[in-house]
Amino acid sequence: MHSVYVIREACNGCVACVKYCPTEAIRVRNGKAEIIATRCIDCGECIRRCPTHAMTATVDTLEATQNYTYNVALAAPSLYAQFPANVKREVIWQGLKLLGFDEIFDLSAAGDYISQEIESYVKSYVGGRKPIISSACPAVLRLIQVKFPELIQQVIPILSPGEAAAIYMKKKLCSKHNLSEGQVGVWFITPCPAKGTNIRQSVDVKHTELAGSISESSIYGELIRIIHDAIPERNLTQTITTGSSYGVGWGSNGGEITAAGIENAVSVQGVSDVFAVLEEISMNKMNDVDFVELYSCGGGCVGGPFVAVNRFVGEKNLKLRIRNLKKQEPVERLEAMQGCMTCAGFPTSEEYVKSLQPRPMMQLDEDINVAMEKLEKMDKVLNTLPGLDCGACGAPNCQCLAEDIVQGKAFETDCIFILRARVKEFARGMIELSTQIPLTGAEEEAKED
Amino acid sequence: MKLIYEVPGNDFDRAGEASARVKKALQRLGVPADVVRRVAIGTYEGEMNALIHAGGGIVQADINTESTVITVRDKGPGIADVKQAMQEGFSTAPDYVRALGFGAGMGLPNMIKCSDKFAIDTVINRGTKITMSFEHKHS
Numbered sequence: 269m270h271s272v273y274v275i276r277e278a279c280n281g282c283v284a285c286v287k288y289c290p291t292e293a294i295r296v297r298n299g300k301a302e303i304i305a306t307r308c309i310d311c312g313e314c315i316r317r318c319p320t321h322a323m324t325a326t327v328d329t330l331e332a333t334q335n336y337t338y339n340v341a342l343a344a345p346s347l348y349a350q351f352p353a354n355v356k357r358e359v360i361w362q363g364l365k366l367l368g369f370d371e372i373f374d375l376s377a378a379g380d381y382i383s384q385e386i387e388s389y390v391k392s393y394v395g396g397r398k399p400i401i402s403s404a405c406p407a408v409l410r411l412i413q414v415k416f417p418e419l420i421q422q423v424i425p426i427l428s429p430g431e432a433a434a435i436y437m438k439k440k441l442c443s444k445h446n447l448s449e450g451q452v453g454v455w456f457i458t459p460c461p462a463k464g465t466n467i468r469q470s471v472d473v474k475h476t477e478l479a480g481s482i483s484e485s486s487i488y489g490e491l492i493r494i495i496h497d498a499i500p501e502r503n504l505t506q507t508i509t510t511g512s513s514y515g516v517g518w519g520s521n522g523g524e525i526t527a528a529g530i531e532n533a534v535s536v537q538g539v540s541d542v543f544a545v546l547e548e549i550s551m552n553k554m555n556d557v558d559f560v561e562l563y564s565c566g567g568g569c570v571g572g573p574f575v576a577v578n579r580f581v582g583e584k585n586l587k588l589r590i591r592n593l594k595k596q597e598p599v600e601r602l603e604a605m606q607g608c609m610t611c612a613g614f615p616t617s618e619e620y621v622k623s624l625q626p627r628p629m630m631q632l633d634e635d636i637n638v639a640m641e642k643l644e645k646m647d648k649v650l651n652t653l654p655g656l657d658c659g660a661c662g663a664p665n666c667q668c669l670a671e672d673i674v675q676g677k678a679f680e681t682d683c684i685f686i687l688r689a690r691v692k693e694f695a696r697g698m699i700e701l702s703t704q705i706p707l708t709g710a711e712e713e714a715k716e717d
Numbered sequence: 718m719k720l721i722y723e724v725p726g727n728d729f730d731r732a733g734e735a736s737a738r739v740k741k742a743l744q745r746l747g748v749p750a751d752v753v754r755r756v757a758i759g760t761y762e763g764e765m766n767a768l769i770h771a772g773g774g775i776v777q778a779d780i781n782t783e784s785t786v787i788t789v790r791d792k793g794p795g796i797a798d799v800k801q802a803m804q805e806g807f808s809t810a811p812d813y814v815r816a817l818g819f820g821a822g823m824g825l826p827n828m829i830k831c832s833d834k835f836a837i838d839t840v841i842n843r844g845t846k847i848t849m850s851f852e853h854k855h856s
Contacts, residue, residue: 418750552758631747636782636853638719639746645746681748 269469271310271325271461274301278322282661285314285323290539291414291629295672296662298602301649307629308392309410310465311539311564312573322332325461327574328480330487333368336453338445339438341369342430345376345519345586346459347484347571350577353588358504363494365505367487369455376511378429379518379675380605381529381614383424390530390559399534399549399557401525407462407564408542409624416546426561426617427473428458429518431465434477435615442510453479458488458552459572460565483574498596505622512608513593514601520583521568529601532556537563537571562568632671652681660684718779719840722790724764726773735776738762739787746780748853756785759831759849762824763789770794771845786850787832795841803829829839 771793772821810820
């Protein structure tokens with residue numbers, strides 16, 4: 269169900285992933301990292317942090333396209349960010365075609381459509397709790413399900429551009445080429461594992477039309493080679509529509525806010541900062557903000573774990589690309605976006621979106637009375653632990669070890685400090701005992717010699 | 718079960734610790750998320766009042782299967798005009814506190830809004846006690 273998994277042979281049990289996981293979902297047991305499925309949000313932070321590349325994610329490969337008659341690639345701004353701004357989008361699309369896709373859809377166009385939906389939702393929002401929270405990042409949606417279920421009602425009920433584009437393309441292509449649904453494969457070229465998990469088990473759309481996700485870094489090498497071999501400027505791939513500079517802006521932080529024209533908005537990226545802001549939102553400390561854009565990856569999607577270039581290089585590439593696009597666009601935002609919105613029948617979210625289900629993970633027990641007993645026990649155990657949060661036991665901090673002990677998943681002696689103290693005690697006891705044991709006859713003789 | 722936390726007077730580095738710990742405890746007990754949110758906000762407001770106006774105090778959480786009762790007790794100056802203190806926007810917070818972003822005058826009104834039952838007991842020059850109770854059933 270989850271995308272992120274551990275390559276056990278490569279794992280050296282160093283606890284880097286354990287310490288950085290935002291939901292404390294990893295433990296090192298018997299020298300290897302193990303992910304707790306109920307807590308994992310597929311943010312990919314562990315993939316970023318693992319020094320031995322033992323953390324990775326399941327994504328689909330290009331081979332999977334062979335299962336379909338007609339394959340579409342959804343090209344996201346985060347993909348464009350991996351190429352210098354002077355590489356035309358059409359060239360990148362041609363590269364994707366040469367990799368085996370029949371058609372390409374520019375996701376920045378979907379960004380334009382979704383931005384308009386966001387804009388009208390925020391404008392007509394009355395009486396509900398604020399701020400409205402963006403639904404674009406699947407890892408953030410999962411974080412909210414697992415740690416902040418009280419905020420579900422504030423998440424905007426709008427499709428992500430990828431899902432909306434897939435619905436659109438499926439319908440269009442099936443009728444245009446007279447194909448059945450099962451023959452068309454719509455593939456998200458993804459900067460992150462969370463998108464992949466969301467396809468396998470989607471939390472925000474009733475039924476996904478995406479066939480799967482192919483990581484950007486896995487095709488980057490091929491694309492660079494193809495593009496380097498100079499794609500002739502004529503016969504370049506055209507797409508149904510090309511997104512505006514605002515749609516392209518979705519790839520990095522602040523993009524949604526700019527495209528939807530929301531003045532009173534805040535953008536936060538990086539999973540630990542997002543966590544901290546969600547805490548503040550839950551405590552009502554940000555209820556004078558209309559909209560928050562939240563991305564689990566620093567920089568936004570350009571900072572995803574499957575992006576081949578450094579995120580600042582990616583941001584710079586996108587910025588320059590946007591600047592170039594703006595030169596050819598009408599100056600006024602809505603005019604610029606509407607000029608690109610030529611997909612008749614592009615889906616509106618209401619019909620397809622599914623409300624998030626809470627998945628709270630902190631409960632010690634289903635029965636509150638048992639939970640109270642466990643909580644009291646946890647406190648007692650915690651007082652015997654050194655409170656150093658060193659990670660040597662394989663848990664991220666002493667609180668987690670105390671919880672694991674109470675739940676029967678760990679021992680007090682997993683704590684290296686407790687173990688040492690016990691060994692010392694044991695050794696002292698042995699020495700004392702040895703002085704009290706009477707000598708045997710043979711030993712007495714040896715002593716006298 | 719009973720949880721007791723001390724609130725240090727005027728210590729803004731540690732502001733919010735008591736309510737954060739109450740919140741975590743309730744989440745561990747499986748109290749519904751929307752109830753936990755209200756308890757956290759109500760407790761936070763009580764905690765901040767004790768910190769800002771009363772030189773500190775004690776936050777106590779009495780957690781039962783069906784409900785949670787939060788008591789915030791201090792030995793501060795007490796409140797002369799309770800009705801006035803309840804007005805939204807009215808605050809006696811000193812300037813340096815407002816400069817930090819606190820003292821908006823919404824503490825007491827927020828506590829009433831968040832809790833199912835609210836009671837305030839205050840004596841001049843003796844102190845103030847605030848009691849808030851929260852039902853665990855989904856609101």
